[in-house]
Amino acid sequence: MARCAPVSDASGGRPAYEPDGNPAGTPADSPGDAAAEAIDSGDETEAGLGWRALAGSLDDPLIGAPLPPITSDPAVPDPAVVDPISADPAAPDPVAEGAVAADPTHPRPRQYSRTAVTVALALILVAIAIAAGFQTRLAGKAVVAPGGTFDIEDFVEVHDHPAYASDASISLVSVRTSFAPSLFEVAGGWLDGALEVVDIADILGERTIAENREDGRLQMDQSTQIAVAVALEHLGHEIMTPIGARIEWIADGSSADDSELSEGDIVQIVGGSPILTAPQLSDTIKTYEPGAQVQLTALDPDGSTRTVTAALGERDGLAHLGVVVTTHVTFAALPIDVTLNVERIGGPSAGLAFTLSVIDALTPQPLTGNLDVAATGTIHHDGTVGPIGGVPQKAHSTVRAGIDLFLVPASQADQAAAVAGPSVTVVGVETLEEALAVIEAHQR
Secondary structure, eight states: OOOOOOOOOTTSSOOOBOTTSOBTTSOTTSTTHHHHHHHHTTOOOHHHHHHHHHHHHHHOTTOOSOOOOOOSOTTSOOTTOOOTTTSOTTSOOHHHHHSOOOOTTSOOOOOOOHHHHHHHHHHHHHHHHHHHHHHOBOTTEEEEEEEEEEEGGGTEEEESSOOOOOSSOEEEEEEEEEESOBHHHHHHHHHOTTOEEEEHHHHHTTOOHHHHHHHHHHHHHHHHHHHHHHHHHHTTOOOEEEEEEEEEEEOTTSHHHHTTOOTTOEEEEETTEEOOSHHHHHHHHTTSOTTOEEEEEEEOTTSOEEEEEEEOEEETTEEEOOEEEEEEEEEOOOSSEEEEOOOSOOSSTTHHHHHHHHHHHHOSSOSSTTOOEEEOOEEOTTSBEEOOSOHHHHHHHHHHHTOSEEEEEGGGHHHHHHHHGGGSEEEEESBHHHHHHHHHHHOO
16 A cells, blocks of 8 residues: 655755645746656656655545645744654654554455466365265276285194294285276376286176185185195195096187086096096197097086087187186095185185295294295195286285295296396296295295
8 A cells, every 4th residue: 555655855855845735945836847847758856756656645545644734834844854864763754654554444355366266276176086086986997906915824723733933934925906996096007017907807707796706715715725735745645636627617609618518517537538637638638629529527516427528619729628627636634734724815826825834834944944935826736836816916015025035936937027126036936846946045
């Protein structure tokens, strides 16, 4: 708000004013000619600036008090004239005292800059976008993320036999899957190298989420049973007897799908040749020509047997049945009571880790020495190690957990090493015996 500023003459002091408002010494018939001349010429003299400042103050409607009165007696000093040398610096400026602040009963409206308004609008839009991102879910997608590492020693229970603890750890590695993730989870999956966004059908197939969870639980139960048996057989006990190739899955439109075979059947004979293991079934089918009619004898889950006929298909020039099978075995009574208590983790991928941990628990000498070992991979009745899913995410978990040695299926070692880098030693193995040799070789 403009205020009447002190007006100086050319000498630096304030000019005295006559009652008619003209500077002292200025003819009455030509008031303010010197100031007017200076303004017209564009010369910003102090006199010209002073008059304009005075005029502006008088025109300001927010000035709440008049200027100090002008005396008509030339002998009486103008109260606005102050001697710059003798004046008391603590004395108040009479002109400043004469100018009063804006009337508090009529406050000036608050003004916002364009930048402040823009920032506020941007924050509101961001908040709306965040809320929409969390609420919007993509039903056809799933996000696979690193889970964690878990020391299996905490899960192993041994009864009626000595159990040996270890200072180091043998850990399983898990992944975490989010079905129908939010838009933010999907965006994070695409931006974060530790996450993977996949079609939900790649995981579920034709199953529901509940069915997938139940299948994972059953696979975990089978994996722990096989792992304990493989560990005991490694220690010299005879536990398992293979009896056929169990059908786990049948491809739509395949030869098996067009036959009377069902998931859960255990194929024991193909064209007169006995089948004891899953590899035997695969190798026997490939001896036929594509399109050949083949008789298969299968054992039903209820214990009955039946013979079915299938017309073999073709894949890569070889005969193809169109099934996923595992070796089905029968178990003898366990000579040592070993239990693996695993909850809230499903699937068969911890088989190798389970086997190593059971061997460690039943062996006086620590299996891993001073190494913290993690392992992933299915374990089969003959000790072979099979591939699993989520290898990149599991490699991320081992880095975060500070694992020394990470054992993975041989076919997936490069994939895991690319993620782990130099932080973790990654070694691919094909059998239990290879895994044990690698652990021994890396002990410090």
